[in-house]
Amino acid sequence: MGxxxxxEKKSSGSKExxxxxxxxxxxxxxALLIGAGVIAFIGVxxxxxxxxxxxxxxxxxNSMAETLVKTTPLIxxxxxxxxxxxxGLVNLGAEGQLYAGAIFSTTLAIxxxxxxxxxxxxxxxxxxFIGGGLWGxxxxxxxxxxxxxxxxxxIMLNYIAVHFLSFLVTGPMIEPPGNFPQTxxxxxSAILPKIVPGTRLHLGFIIALLAILFYYFFLWKTxxxxxxRVVGLNPTAAExxxxxxxxxxxxxxxxxxxxxxxxxxxxxxxxxLRMFQAFSPGYGFDGIAVALLGGGTPVGILIxxxxxxxxxxxxxxxxxxxxxxxxxxxIIQAFVIIFVISSGYFTKAxxxxxxxxxxxxxxxxxxxxxxxx
Amino acid sequence: MEILTSIAxxxxxxxxTATPLILAGMGLVFSSRAGIVNIGVEGMMLVGALxxxxxxxxxGSAWYGALFAMAMASIxxxxxxxxxxxxxxDQIVIxxxxxxxxxxxxxxxxxxxxxxxxxxxxIDSFSIIAIPVLSQIPFIGQAFFRQNALVxxxxxxxxxxxxxxxxxDIGLKVRAVGEHxxxxxxxxxxxxxxxxxxxxxxxLFSGLAGAYVSLGLLSFFTENxxxxxxxxxxxxxxxxxxxxxxxxxxxxxxxxxxxxQFRLQAAGTxxxxxxxxxxxxxxxxFALAGFVGKSRAPAANAQPYxxx
Numbered sequence: 001m002g003x004x005x006x007x008e009k010k011s012s013g014s015k016e017x018x019x020x021x022x023x024x025x026x027x028x029x030x031a032l033l034i035g036a037g038v039i040a041f042i043g044v045x046x047x048x049x050x051x052x053x054x055x056x057x058x059x060x061x062n063s064m065a066e067t068l069v070k071t072t073p074l075i076x077x078x079x080x081x082x083x084x085x086x087x088g089l090v091n092l093g094a095e096g097q098l099y100a101g102a103i104f105s106t107t108l109a110i111x112x113x114x115x116x117x118x119x120x121x122x123x124x125x126x127x128x129f130i131g132g133g134l135w136g137x138x139x140x141x142x143x144x145x146x147x148x149x150x151x152x153x154x155i156m157l158n159y160i161a162v163h164f165l166s167f168l169v170t171g172p173m174i175e176p177p178g179n180f181p182q183t184x185x186x187x188x189s190a191i192l193p194k195i196v197p198g199t200r201l202h203l204g205f206i207i208a209l210l211a212i213l214f215y216y217f218f219l220w221k222t223x224x225x226x227x228x229r230v231v232g233l234n235p236t237a238a239e240x241x242x243x244x245x246x247x248x249x250x251x252x253x254x255x256x257x258x259x260x261x262x263x264x265x266x267x268x269x270x271x272x273l274r275m276f277q278a279f280s281p282g283y284g285f286d287g288i289a290v291a292l293l294g295g296g297t298p299v300g301i302l303i304x305x306x307x308x309x310x311x312x313x314x315x316x317x318x319x320x321x322x323x324x325x326x327x328x329x330x331i332i333q334a335f336v337i338i339f340v341i342s343s344g345y346f347t348k349a350x351x352x353x354x355x356x357x358x359x360x361x362x363x364x365x366x367x368x369x370x371x372x373x
Numbered sequence: 374m375e376i377l378t379s380i381a382x383x384x385x386x387x388x389x390t391a392t393p394l395i396l397a398g399m400g401l402v403f404s405s406r407a408g409i410v411n412i413g414v415e416g417m418m419l420v421g422a423l424x425x426x427x428x429x430x431x432x433g434s435a436w437y438g439a440l441f442a443m444a445m446a447s448i449x450x451x452x453x454x455x456x457x458x459x460x461x462x463d464q465i466v467i468x469x470x471x472x473x474x475x476x477x478x479x480x481x482x483x484x485x486x487x488x489x490x491x492x493x494x495x496i497d498s499f500s501i502i503a504i505p506v507l508s509q510i511p512f513i514g515q516a517f518f519r520q521n522a523l524v525x526x527x528x529x530x531x532x533x534x535x536x537x538x539x540x541x542d543i544g545l546k547v548r549a550v551g552e553h554x555x556x557x558x559x560x561x562x563x564x565x566x567x568x569x570x571x572x573x574x575x576x577l578f579s580g581l582a583g584a585y586v587s588l589g590l591l592s593f594f595t596e597n598x599x600x601x602x603x604x605x606x607x608x609x610x611x612x613x614x615x616x617x618x619x620x621x622x623x624x625x626x627x628x629x630x631x632x633x634q635f636r637l638q639a640a641g642t643x644x645x646x647x648x649x650x651x652x653x654x655x656x657x658x659f660a661l662a663g664f665v666g667k668s669r670a671p672a673a674n675a676q677p678y679x680x681x
Contacts, residue, residue: 038481042481042482042485043485090465092412092465092469142658142661142662145662146661146662146663147662147663148658148661148662148663149661149670149674151410151412151465151675152607152608152611152657152658152661153658153661155412155604155607156604156608156654156655156657156658157654157658159601159604159650159651159654160651160654160655163647163648163650163651164647164651166647167645167647167648170647171645282476285469285472285473288466288469289470289473292466325480325481325484325485326480327476327477327479327480327481327484327596328477328481329477330473330474330476330477330480331474331477331478331481332477333473333477334470334471334473334474334477335470335474337466337467337469337470337473338452338456338462338467338470338474341456341462341463341466341467341470342456342460342462344462345460345461345462
């Protein structure tokens, strides 16, 4: 299931590698083409629409910074989905974990006073990780303890988090005197500093890059990470090898939730500065697309995150200049997922046909084909 | 007497809020029993909601709107079916993609069709039908017999779906495919076909449920108006233990939480209504975890079937 989609294929030769890089490329291109079709259908020149999209996201320092601002939460939620998938779990709860993380970090960022930034900021960020992590851990616990499928529980926990956040910002955490359903602003000592002057790009982006590094080192350079991946690839074999799948599932859901929690944290402490309802425009589900497009690899997630950041930040300009609704990027995004996820089927069909052809032509290339693995 | 009136109106409201969950649930129960986890129902309902309004606008009748909604949602469900059954892609991921697609398509086309700043067009929607005689019975009439047609339809569908599922050959095939596709294949049941058809059925009913949201509860379309009801219908299937009658009860329990919540908000009580809104989701988690009677998914849940 989830884990296998992100599973790396053994690259036996450059042709295989080309295929691996080619699939996401073709998927994006095909999705953009379909998007162009829809844009043309609603009566706008797709060329003008896409030009304004890319102008809006890449034409100057400010728009590029804005692209990275949009990239930041996507990297976190993609890491969240990908990390759980590496352990064979389907985490559809990034949205809820994002909100849980935001609740934890915002609470400390508002109500913890008198601390210098050097202490306050790391404390608030860590709280965000822990908050999201605990929300993910809850789904993990329900799975290993009661056998409740994380697919459904993580979706349910999303809504519980959404309603709890709504309760907080309209009730206990509302900004006095209570005219608007939002919290007070975070203390200055807990706000992520801007890293490019004159833009909104903040330290959260650097933290996202560090999170990618952590993802890489943890999964590929530590024993626990190795165990996590073995559980994801083959739980039975893992158990024979003396790896505890329960422990690994819990840890994976905690870390996955933690990543998503950082998405909420960086969005609040870096951009919004206060918490209100529905501040995430669906970053949780976007993360799935980013993770899949990136093949669950560190570099892939970074590139896919930037690409989706471009779409998100450029969509505003496209709506303004070309009168194409922002929602068109959802269509593009959906087709990216569809093409990436079904690519295995079509390459397999292609390989099979090729092998059959070889066999017919009396080729000896039998037996050693592991294309089905 | 006053309290009776408000109880009756509460029951009526409960049925109104439960109806989209029951309608979608009656389709989902078949695909779920056949081993398909269709989280794309949210997107299919959304497509149904927009198509319902558009159809009613174009053809001048809410019923045509509902039919158009069913047609459009079933097209989306066939995409889901092709990708999950034939291509054997991960059902969960495809479902997530379908939801994103539904949101994108409906938001884009709603703006194109109805514009941004113009008032929504006046369209035919499902109006309340008071059943003669029965609706005159004190209390009972107000509680049960003054609803729109789709509410009655949802209730009538429950015993029908239950009969098909548990008393007919078709139902047996569907259940067998969800439990043991391989065995079905050996006795000549076409696993792919059964799954395609059940997904199509779930698409048809998701479309109808979506049309109910836009033409029954309201009479216009707004962005993302299904607002999680698809996921809640999925939850009702799980909480209702994969049986039509269970889904009816689950729908009414979930609907009650929403109906009470509206009342609390209106009455301005101190109880935070958000906790009531959480109830359906919490109950579903409890059901999955076995706290309120274990809900067991079919054995071949979410597994693509690979023919040898």
